[in-house]
Amino acid sequence: MTGRRVVVLDHTGQLGGAEIALQRLLLAVDDSWDVSVLLFSDGPFRVSLEEAGIDVEVLEMPERTSGQSRTTLTDPRVLVRSGSDSLAFARTVAQRVQRLDADLVVANSLKAAVLAELSSWRSRLPWVWHLHDRIAPDYLAAPVVFALRRLARRATHVVANSRDVARLTRLPPSRVRVAYPGLPDDAFTDDHTPPTPPVFGLLGRISNTKGQREFIQAAALVSKDHPDVRFRIVGEALFSDHPYAVEVRQLADELGIANRVEWTGWAPDPRAAIDGFTALVHASPLPEPFGQVILEAMARHVPVIATLGGGVGEIVGAPPDAPLGAGTVLCTDRGRLVAPGDVAGFAEAMKAILREPERNVQLARSAACATHEQFSVNATATTCQAAWRGATGASRPPD
Structure with a gap:
């Protein structure tokens, strides 16, 4: 063992934004940490971690629990079933963490945080929550919001992926840090050549929280x-x-x-997919915790259209409390913003992209520069490691 032993928990084997951010972080931390990952289901994420040389294993959680989306947590039957499965599975997690001789447990998802807390009663280890979700009633059911805020108080430290996410934990500043999911140097390009004919693209899981419906409705308006x-x-x-x-x-x-x-379908190389866009459209009708795909596009000089809310304004440089009326577009020095769910605003922003090619180049250059300066994975690693060090030297927080 080369350093303090950290075991990271993640419930999924799929490659989502939180998982991509985790892999980049683990490749950037220094050798004072000996890190391994426990996944609760198998999939492409396990393969990606192995190919990157990161120690990983799979502890299969019952699929009826691991496969539940956060939108199903309003059903009392689902909550009871998931709670029962989690209590039983927590014993397995605790036993494996103890065998790995861990000094610290890191949870990388909501379900992983529940398992980290439940298993800590047996392992007695500190745990840090890398929080990638907004704990808010517009994102989760009210009883779940209450429970997760209580859970956040049980973590030794919380590392939030945006200031908005940190605020919604309602924790004191001493207990929560902000570490934006940063990009490695190879994520950046020097220029971008728009395709012909123009292509507006939306990249992300197909879900009513990602805005494909609004994207299609705006596309119909632009097509006229x-x-x-x-x-x-x-x-x-x-x-x-x-x-x-x-x-x-x-x-x-x-x-x-x-x-x-x-x-x-799924893109094995998201960067290549983004490079094929005239502009990236981020259409989430609900505030996003962060919006990592926006950052990816900005780093590659691809113009961005995004919904203002959550952590997105922190990426695109929106002024605080920026007003946005229906059908209007707010242009910052990094991209164009519209109100969530504003189909007319999306259509107008796309038309602006089509009629203002020179301005697109200026905005893309400014966005790439800001991304390189403010959203480096090295800065992410520095903040996360500080939280890890604080946790391994701290006692368990009081109830």
Whole structure:
């Protein structure tokens, strides 16, 4: 063992934003930490970690619990079933963590945080929560918000992925740090050549929280004046989101633009997918905890259209409490912002991209510069390691 032993817990084997951020972080931490990852289900994330040389193993959690999305947590039957499964599984997690001779447990998801707390009663280890979700009633059911805020108080430290996420924990500043999911140096390019004909792209899991419906509705408005423009949806539906994916495909048919919309499925190389866009559209109708795909596009000089809310304004440089009316577009020095769910605003922002190519280049250069200065993975690692050091030297927080 080369340093203090850290065991990271994550409930999924899928490659989402939190998982990509974790892998980048683990490759950036220094050798004073000996890190391994425990996943509660298998999948591409396990393969990616192994290919990166990161120690990883899978402890299979019952699929009926590991596969539950946060939107199903309003059902009391689901809560009871998940609670029972989690209590039983926590014993397995605690035993494995103890065998690994861990000094610290790090939870990288909501479900992992529940297991970290439940297993800590047996292992008696400190645990740090890397929080990638907004603990708020517009994001989670009210009883779940209450429970998760109580859970955050049990963590030795919380590391939030934006100031907005940190604020919503309602923890004192001494207990929560902000570490933006940073990018490695190879994420950056020097320029971007827009495709011909123009392509507006949305990259992310197909879900009603990601805004594919609003993207399709805006695409129909843009197509009336720009019949040559194409629209690309990159991603797949997970968990209980498959009916939504079917609904959105049907919507494209109903609006008469099915022949202009391309569905690529999961992208093995998101950077290549982003490079193929004229502009990236981030259309989440609910405030995003962070918005890592926006950062990816900015680093590659690809213009950005995004919904203002959550951590997005921190990325795109929006002034505090920036007003946004229906159908209006706020242009910062890094990109264009619209109100969540504002289909007319999305359409107007796309039209602005089409008619202002020189301004697009200026904004993209400014965004790439800001990303390089403010969102480096090395800065992420510095903040996270400070939280880890504080946790390994701290006692368990009081109830």
